[in-house]
Amino acid sequence: MHICYVADARSPIAKNWISYLVTRNHQVTVISSYPCALDEIPGARIIQFPIALSSLCALRPNPSSSQADARFRNRILSELRGGKLLAASQQLRTWIAPIDIRRKTRALSAVIDDLRPDVVHAMRLPFEGFIAAASVKNFPLLLSVWGNDFTLFANRSRRLAALTQSALQRADGLHCDCNRDLNLALIRGFRPTKPWRVLPGNGGIHxxxxxxxxxxxxxxxxxxxxxxxxxxxxxxxxxxxxxxxxxxxxxxxxxxxxxxxxxxxxxxxxxxxxxxxxxxxxxxxxxxxxxxxxxxxxxxxxxxxxxxxxxxxxxxxxxxxxxxxxxxxxxxxxxxxxxxxxxxxxxxxxxxxxxxxxxxxxxxxxxxxxxxxxxxxxxxxxxxxxxAEYRKVMENAERFYEEVLNNSRGTREFQPTGCHDCADAELTMRQTL
Missing domain, CATH: 3.40.50.2000 (Glycogen Phosphorylase B;)
Structure with missing residues (x-):
């Protein structure tokens, strides 16, 4: 099976999950939403595709800059990530991210169409799931919901709430890490007849x-x-x-x-x-x-x-x-x-x-x-x-991919000219964006 992930390849959660599928000899491509090394996940092909201001993470201090300049830069970054500037940086990203997603949707769609994976898996809703839901037209789409995607991010603005609902309606399968989020997904538009799993987000514990x-x-x-x-x-x-x-x-x-x-x-x-x-x-x-x-x-x-x-x-x-x-x-x-x-x-x-x-x-x-x-x-x-034992969880996850793929094959053909559900979902996403 060829699995294409839209995920932050630097994330220990994503690495732990994806690495298992690599060891099972699946073909794995990771479209990384953040800049990263091309060997970030051994055995997986990495394609860098920064979204929602994530390219700022690639900034490095000028080698010729002074230690004082480097300390000042690191201090500003710390304040942005968890200090006095955190609220302002989050508001800025909430406003800019949907614009950036809309600008890059066609490019991501072209990348995924060229890859022709069996299934696409977007790991977390903001903002990987949002752009995947708008971009993936010809292949089954599985979404992972992480711990605060609904209770925190989806409630930040009407725009994020609408993007969340559209992504859930587009999804062909859903992975949550707690039962609470499965219930919230059903309230927000995910169809209960589609495949779902409740499993630890990182694939479990070694x-x-x-x-x-x-x-x-x-x-x-x-x-x-x-x-x-x-x-x-x-x-x-x-x-x-x-x-x-x-x-x-x-x-x-x-x-x-x-x-x-x-x-x-x-x-x-x-x-x-x-x-x-x-x-x-x-x-x-x-x-x-x-x-x-x-x-x-x-x-x-x-x-x-x-x-x-x-x-x-x-x-x-x-x-x-x-x-x-x-x-x-x-x-x-x-x-x-x-x-x-x-x-x-x-x-x-x-x-x-x-x-x-x-x-x-x-x-x-x-x-x-x-x-x-x-x-x-x-x-x-x-x-x-x-x-939560790692091997048990990931064996269950591997079966889940097969279930999503088989269910999608049984309900519709993923062809560019005949995917009415995909076209409707894409239109909704574009109107929201």
Missing amino acids: SFFFHAGPDAELLRQFRIPNDAPLVINPRGFRSYVHNESFFRAIPLVLRRIPGAVFLATGMLGHPTAERWIRRTNIAASVRLLPTVSREQLASLFATARVSVSLSSHDGTPNTLLEAMAAGCLPVVGNIDSLREWIVDGENGLMCDPRDPEAIAARIVRALGDSDLRSRANAKNRSLVRTR
Whole structure:
């Protein structure tokens, strides 16, 4: 089978999923929505096709520029991605992205027609799914919905809501990472008679990575004491993760457990995180870490007692499943999608992700209740083995591609002159754009 992905080829989620299909000897082409290396996914053909301002990610500092200039540039980028300029940058992209998609639809359609894949798979709705729905006329289209595509992005504007509905109506198959999003997709226009799956977005968890113990050298590298009660925030900066609440909760925890140490991955050098630490005077108890590898994160989860994920918009976060697989007790935002995995007080603790006092109370309980951590450890490892083990998930996904392909063959022929549903969907998308 020739599978053509429209995806960010740099994404660990996309890589984990796509790599399995490569190992199964399918022909795989990735039309990358972000600039990337041509060998980003070994065994797959990469075609770069930046959309929605993603080409800005390819900007590199001038080698002749000073260190001060480079620091200033990095600071601005940090503020755009998770600081004071985040809201403005998101509004700008929300406005410009549909215009860019409309401008590039014909070009993407020509690329896909030349490839002649058996199926096209767009991984997430904004903005890969939007442009794929407008561009793919002659082949079956499968869409993946990621955790905040509906609850956050689709509600930002009427235009994004209309694009979401049009993409779902065009789709020949749908993959969601939680049941909540399947229900929302049906409300927004996806037909229940078409094939669908609810599977972890990244294809599942390689459990063997998360059975290893702490890495003493890694702890020394990051100046992490191996005997302290550790709490890890693995989410980095995202607009829907309430990191300010996390940092404001830390002093409240330290009043009860003075020796606790807090790790925050993907925040090293981030000016916003540094401001929060200065304001709360907690520098001695916090380690801002760089973005870490999967193996390093597994080791940190194995070392920490508690993993904190304070999101108000989410599906099934990969870091949640990884923490569960490693035996690290989750403290998470109390939202529908996470209740599909966590029962409060049984295998994790839930709280209002915007309330520092509630967050602190859950962290204190999690650090002090060894019986809860032990019970949750056993249950969570079993859940991951049953519902999120990588090979099981991807075998199911491979069958799903066959189902989408066979269902499409049985309902219509994908020919440029006879695809009435595709033509209607394209017209709707163009009117929306």
